[in-house]
Amino acid sequence: MKIRILGIVALLTVAAATINALFVVPADLNQGDAQRIMYVHVPSAWLAYLSFGTTALAGIGWIWKRDRRFDHAALAAAEIGVMFTAFALWGGMMWGQPVWGTAWQWGDPRITTTALLLALYLGYLLLRRLTADPERRATRAAIVGLVAAVDIPIVHFSVEWWRGLHQTATFLAPDKVLNPAAPLPFVLTLLAMLGSFTIAWAYLMIRRYQLADAEWRGEEAARDASLAAARRRAVRPTISDAPSAPAGEVAR
Amino acid sequence: MTVGAQARIALAVARKDAMAELRGRSAISSTLFFAALVLLLFGFALGPDAAHLAQAAPGLLWLAIVFAGLLAVARLHQLETDDGALEQLALYPVARRAIYLGKALAGFGAMLVLGALLVPLMGLLYAVDLLAAWPGLVAAVLLGTLGFAAVGTFYAGVTVRLRAREVMLPLLVLPVIAPLLLAAVKATSAALSGDPFGELGAWLQLLAAFDIVMLIVGAGTYGFLLEE
Amino acid sequence: MTDLPFILAAYIVIVGGLALYSATLLRRLRRARDEAAHAALERGDESP
Numbered sequence: 001m002k003i004r005i006l007g008i009v010a011l012l013t014v015a016a017a018t019i020n021a022l023f024v025v026p027a028d029l030n031q032g033d034a035q036r037i038m039y040v041h042v043p044s045a046w047l048a049y050l051s052f053g054t055t056a057l058a059g060i061g062w063i064w065k066r067d068r069r070f071d072h073a074a075l076a077a078a079e080i081g082v083m084f085t086a087f088a089l090w091g092g093m094m095w096g097q098p099v100w101g102t103a104w105q106w107g108d109p110r111i112t113t114t115a116l117l118l119a120l121y122l123g124y125l126l127l128r129r130l131t132a133d134p135e136r137r138a139t140r141a142a143i144v145g146l147v148a149a150v151d152i153p154i155v156h157f158s159v160e161w162w163r164g165l166h167q168t169a170t171f172l173a174p175d176k177v178l179n180p181a182a183p184l185p186f187v188l189t190l191l192a193m194l195g196s197f198t199i200a201w202a203y204l205m206i207r208r209y210q211l212a213d214a215e216w217r218g219e220e221a222a223r224d225a226s227l228a229a230a231r232r233r234a235v236r237p238t239i240s241d242a243p244s245a246p247a248g249e250v251a252r
Numbered sequence: 253m254t255v256g257a258q259a260r261i262a263l264a265v266a267r268k269d270a271m272a273e274l275r276g277r278s279a280i281s282s283t284l285f286f287a288a289l290v291l292l293l294f295g296f297a298l299g300p301d302a303a304h305l306a307q308a309a310p311g312l313l314w315l316a317i318v319f320a321g322l323l324a325v326a327r328l329h330q331l332e333t334d335d336g337a338l339e340q341l342a343l344y345p346v347a348r349r350a351i352y353l354g355k356a357l358a359g360f361g362a363m364l365v366l367g368a369l370l371v372p373l374m375g376l377l378y379a380v381d382l383l384a385a386w387p388g389l390v391a392a393v394l395l396g397t398l399g400f401a402a403v404g405t406f407y408a409g410v411t412v413r414l415r416a417r418e419v420m421l422p423l424l425v426l427p428v429i430a431p432l433l434l435a436a437v438k439a440t441s442a443a444l445s446g447d448p449f450g451e452l453g454a455w456l457q458l459l460a461a462f463d464i465v466m467l468i469v470g471a472g473t474y475g476f477l478l479e480e
Numbered sequence: 481m482t483d484l485p486f487i488l489a490a491y492i493v494i495v496g497g498l499a500l501y502s503a504t505l506l507r508r509l510r511r512a513r514d515e516a517a518h519a520a521l522e523r524g525d526e527s528p
Contacts, residue, residue: 091490094489217516
């Protein structure tokens, strides 16, 4: 019930912040209306990084405690993070086309890092999908998520060097909205978007976690049911005196 | 376990892998053949303008190394899972990180053979002058292939039991080695052009940092894969 | 207003995608819970 209230709050605040960003706040003097894209691009990028940080930490938690709840959280964060990464990439391209004159700027560390982020975590989700055994899946995913998280700063750093060492930076205007000297309405609009998107993220995280939990219980119950059926079929003709294994244990 | 004992174990694992690799001689020569073919086909794709090719040569060289390297590190694990030897290896009462380092070392060796073939071939096919550039070139190849072996060995361990491993290994490795590819190509082209901007050292440092980070992460986590 | 198509494309995909994902997620959750309950029932009936 409380979660539903969180969902309604997320819906209302995202709607209000979107209307404000599109129709209420004035256009930027230099970049014009294209600046409005930043109000959805920046929150998406922030939540992508928050998600993948969560995935890495939850993975460490799984390896440490072997508690399946950590694995559910890692999966939830990875899936939601992939979505926000795609949003950030899309928003960045839609902003770059009118402002830079090109949707893709190879020398920009943010856009290239985001693209690799998407590839890294799509691979993570695919690996999870291909591993049937839940414990193996959790362990493999945890360490792959960890390596991906370690790799991201190196990617960002190397692209920054790429630009810095080779060509001089001429095309990058500093982010107007992230600039502390930006006018107050712009800052407040961005903060409202960041806040409302983060509420939505929290709501989706809880729901995705619940989905992972339900799927896990479903998998386990189905496995136990088929195991029990098989055992009964095998055991019934003779009177078994050996104690049967508890239902949760599956021979591996 | 002492550092010396772990190093001995790592060397023993690497020697075992190298021997298995050398005895199946057809496999290693087919990987080398594949890599040479990739270089040749890049020439068809981007030629026949020699200046154009020479400029693209470092990127083409590293792509060929990466593609053939994926095959090489996959097979180092594949040989062992096919006959269940990896499970036995995991049963030995030795530090897991020594097993990882040994396998990475074997992968590094295979990658070096690959580099030793591909670099001269690049010089021939793309008309690149190698002699003047050799110290930087050797350093770039050493550091680049070491990093690739570190990452590739790790992910080969992750994917070796999957049915879809042939496609999953490149899918997982390629995004991770993107910074390595970037730095290795930059270092190679800096070395080949006589380093006019003085950036060779910086790229080699980045490569070395990547190698160290990935070797540490791989050594720290590979054991969890063997526990499965 | 030459930027308008880009702004629309960005907002429709991002805000719309968020809504679409949320709706799909709720539907998946409902179905997974149904299936889990069903499977649990089956296990309860058939266990020895």
